[in-house]
Amino acid sequence: MASSSRRLRKILQYVVSLAAALALLFWVFRKQSWEDIWSRIAEVEWYLIVLSLIVGLLSHLVRAFRWNLLLEPLGYRPPIGHTFLSVLMGYIANLAIPRLGEVARCAFLDRKSGVPVATGFGTVVMERLLDLICILLLTGVVIALEFTHVLDFFKEMLLEKGRSVQFPIWVWGLVAAFLVGAFVALWWFFRRGGRAVLRRQPLYQRLEPILLKFIEGIASIRKLDRPIAFWVSTFLIWLFYYLMTYLAILAYPATSGLSVSVGLAVLVVGGFGMAAPVQGGFGAYHFLVANFLLIYGVAMEDGVAVAAVMHTSQTILVIVVGSLALLIGLLIPRHANASIPTKDPELGTSPASSPSLETER
Template identity: 30%
Template sequence: MKIKTFFKSLIFLIFGFIIIYFIFKNQDLNKMVLKLKSANYCYLIVSMIFGFCAYIFRALRWQILINTMQYSSKFGPALHSISIGYLANVIFPRAGEIVRCTYFNQVTKVPVKKLIGNVILERVIDLSILIVLLLFSFTIKFNEISIFFSNFKTINPKNYIPILVLISILICLLFIFRKRILRFNFLKKLQNFLSDIQSGFKSIFYINKKNLFSLYTILIWLMYIFMTQICFYSIPETSNLNFFDGIYITVIGGLGMIIPVQGGIGSYHAAVTLALLSLGHSETTGITLAILIHTAQSVMILFSGTISTVVLSFQKIKS
């Protein structure tokens, strides 16, 4: 592993824990522990099942892309590779896609470059859906969000001090490392990114079984929403939230997961807490729900990823 990659991952992990620190700093931990102890964990098990179902539909959708390239693929290796990819993301952010393609290649011999092309297409589609759902969520929750942001006018300026300190540190770091930062060709990277998106959209027209592909995509996102919504019933404070609230919190949580922190530690918790605050719930309730959802999915990722690693390792030995 490159030292640069290690330090980049370490910096993001530290950033995640800094967010966690500020989230928990002014909380009544005893009250939160009592809430977590009294939660109904049966709903979290169901959430894990929904999360794994998303893997299944993602594997089925990936098979369509692979078959479109005239390569044969089996469901098992596709599912296990996806599980391992998500496990890798817990350790090294954004490494999951490469790990997923590499493991699948070792078992099926489908070229890694072709598989990465599939992943780019999947990213484009999922990012597009996330944006559409974000706009939809902001539309249906416009009043609640407006009230939430209007309340910032009454907040004590002293509460902004930690944020200002973090921004100041970030500015200092940018100034210190400005020469190294300027060496990177950001315009070229942006151009390549936009080119990948364009290529991804063009590839959609060549997909076999478009209707089935669209169905799997819808089912993937429904599973994401259900795995979030079912956790609402684990504590009384959020049991009255509905399906549209589930969409809203799923999307905001998804934005938190975009930040390349291992497993969304801190960033996901902050995003979900802000979403709950905007819906009129307390900060303690927001953090508690974020912990429950994140824990359920983390356990599922670790469990399924570990099993898949063992299974594919045996398949590699046989092949």
């Protein structure tokens, strides 16, 4: 019963996110002429789009390298090829079901390199938290550089298009009170020995080893073997994201005159669109980017066209390289060239002398 209930919940989640994506796409394209869109897309400088895709692929490679840096202090050193294939598979999985890619890439690395899923997933969560911090920092930079235009954008989106979804102040007060109350209740529970109570529960006893590995993965950023390489690779990832976006902006005649700071703003706005709980950011990306470009005098038709070019080209790249990654992954034997921990992170011993690690494998 529980299994069928979970399956039904996943199906409903998929249907709802897909319906939201289709509704947003319909809303964006409802007043557009496809013939007009194709004529505008025909004006694109395609060599710049190809350069944009190459830069995008480089960002995926650097992300795989950075993932290895997070795994190193935990004793795992998978080949860069394995982590690169894992990252590509994660992106194509996200096109099917939002956030599925994070689990899929960890499962692949577990099968091919012996990195436990819980440990890998903990490092992926750490990655995503870092990405969130980076996008928030970039948002602050964009607000500082393009304050007037950003303010106009929010006025347009929230005060005009968002009138129907405004909430009275007491609703926000209830939400704040609930969050504070939940935090206080958790604090009181653990202060009163709640952890000891949890440890007596059979379910917690089964989940605790997984939770510990998950927390270990998140904490890996605190004990990096190569911190400089980690932060440089983080910078390069976002630099490549920016170049990927700005090259596509330059490729379209109606947006080729926009400044470098506008390119950064489009990266941030598009990033929030890609983070929306819909497959591959479909609809949300187009909606946000097209409406944001309106503030800079770019016609809605041109904004929709350039958003479609940027999103579609990157989606095609993900499908092509992700499919190749899946095929190559099938050719790699299970745990072939497995990354065996060089040491037990807690005991400082080699795997050969660590029965717990041998049993885990």
